[in-house]
Amino acid sequence: MAEDLDVIPWGAQDRFQAHFIVKTHGSISQQDFLARTTLRPVGHFASKKVGTVGWVGGQLADNLSADNDLKNMILKLPYDDAEILVEPTNSGIRIHGNWKSSYDFAITKELFSVYDKIASHVRIMLGSPPVKS
Amino acid sequence: MHDSESDTFQPINKREEFCHSLEKIGIDAESEKINTDEVEKGDYYSKQYSHSPSMVTNHGTIKVKGSNIDVIQIIQKG
Numbered sequence: 005m006a007e008d009l010d011v012i013p014w015g016a017q018d019r020f021q022a023h024f025i026v027k028t029h030g031s032i033s034q035q036d037f038l039a040r041t042t043l044r045p046v047g048h049f050a051s052k053k054v055g056t057v058g059w060v061g062g063q064l065a066d067n068l069s070a071d072n073d074l075k076n077m078i079l080k081l082p083y084d085d086a087e088i089l090v091e092p093t094n095s096g097i098r099i100h101g102n103w104k105s106s107y108d109f110a111i112t113k114e115l116f117s118v119y120d121k122i123a124s125h126v127r128i129m130l131g132s133p134p135v136k137s
Numbered sequence: 138m139h140d141s142e143s144d145t146f147q148p149i150n151k152r153e154e155f156c157h158s159l160e161k162i163g164i165d166a167e168s169e170k171i172n173t174d175e176v177e178k179g180d181y182y183s184k185q186y187s188h189s190p191s192m193v194t195n196h197g198t199i200k201v202k203g204s205n206i207d208v209i210q211i212i213q214k215g
Contacts, residue, residue: 014215015215016194016213016214016215017213017214017215019213019214019215020151020196020211020212020213020214021211021212021213021214022155022209022210022211022212023176023181023209023210023212024206024209025176025206025207025208025209025210026205026206026207027175027176027207027208034183034185038183038185040186089186091182091183091185091186092183093176093179093180093181093182093183094179094180095175095176095178095179096176096207096208098181098182098183098210099206103214106151109151109154109155110155110158111155111158111159111162112162113162113163116159116162116164119206120204120205120206121205123204123205123206124205126205127205134205135203135204135205
């Protein structure tokens, strides 16, 4: 029997994501909480790094763009980790990055600090005081 | 010739594994039972981004203390 060289993947794949969620209580303006990073890389292949960081989206993206501390924290991250999305769902505001294989699926102190900082901006917009860690 | 792999292994799910990596960096995290948090019941994506996956598997949640993040949900593609 000939081997099928063009296999269509199905079922659970070796791709994982961790969603860092700030819970919302009550209705929110979904468009205001959309945000994602826009990165300009420096270098190629293994030496590829984040050159400049920007945010696009709603009101949250404007607030994140104005935070220079957060910008400096993201500049220190590996390029793949610096691709961050914030998206609102019915149960909460979700902050997450790209899919990772089971081998790479873990968290660093620096990346957690960035997600925590973004979550503090989300809390301020929701009208609840941010937690100082 | 002997294989370097151990004869026994301890099965661990992705939620527990991620919880351990949080504890390693000093975050107070606690793995919760699957399908107990309200965030697991609704949509996982806003569908505002073009690359949102249509099929995902929920691996449960991790509760975080002393942080601006309330809960972490582990999701697998497919």
